[in-house]
Amino acid sequence: MSLIPSIFGGRRSNVFDPFSQDLWDPFEGFFTPSSALANASTARDVAAFTNARVDWKETPEAHVFKADLPGLKKEEVKVEVEDKNVLQISGERSKENEEKNDKWHRVERASGKFMRRFRLPENAKMEEVKATMENGVLTVVVPKAPEKKPQVKSIDISGAN
Known part of the structure; x- marks a missing residue:
């Protein structure tokens, strides 16, 4: 069992894989605006969505990617090929409209853009x-x-025995 996933938040990616562009950012969340610091759990939830989790497995026939995107419709997700060998998955979940009379007790569902x-x-x-x-x-x-x-x-060998 590898120690890397437990150190980097449960990721399955391999930091030694030359094909992975999923880099760990040691300054992630360091320069957070003060308004986000007031509600750290919301900032953490948004970060979880903006860094959508994707599994990548290779079979003898294909490379298979699976991304958990709960609540999104296929129209809200883009799958693109860039530079002939870069696969890009992106999308956005819109923030729910807030009414003046609404009183939120907890916001755990993330919103925002993501790109992998x-x-x-x-x-x-x-x-x-x-x-x-x-x-x-x-x-x-x-x-x-x-x-x-x-x-x-095969090359025939000529010459005397």
Whole structure:
């Protein structure tokens, strides 16, 4: 079991993975405006949504990404391919309208924008990316090109026995 996920807030990403652009920011929350400090739990909840959690697994056929995006509709999420091998998942959850007569006792659901980017290896078929959203879970499948096997050519050996 790795110590990295427990140190960095339960992340499954590998800090030694050259394809991961998910970097830990030691100053995250350090320069927080004083209004946000007054309600630290709200700031923490918003940060949790803005850094949407994404699982990335590689199968023999494809790279599969799963993102938990509860409460979002597929129209509120974008899946894009950038620079031929960067997958970008982004979106925004709008803040609920507040009425003057409303008295909030607790705000735990996060709102705001999020964006995650993943640099994929050369074998990813970026032109065949498929995305589906069901029950608040976005699934993005990036097929892989078949592994190229080196061509081997036998050479006849000439000469006397």
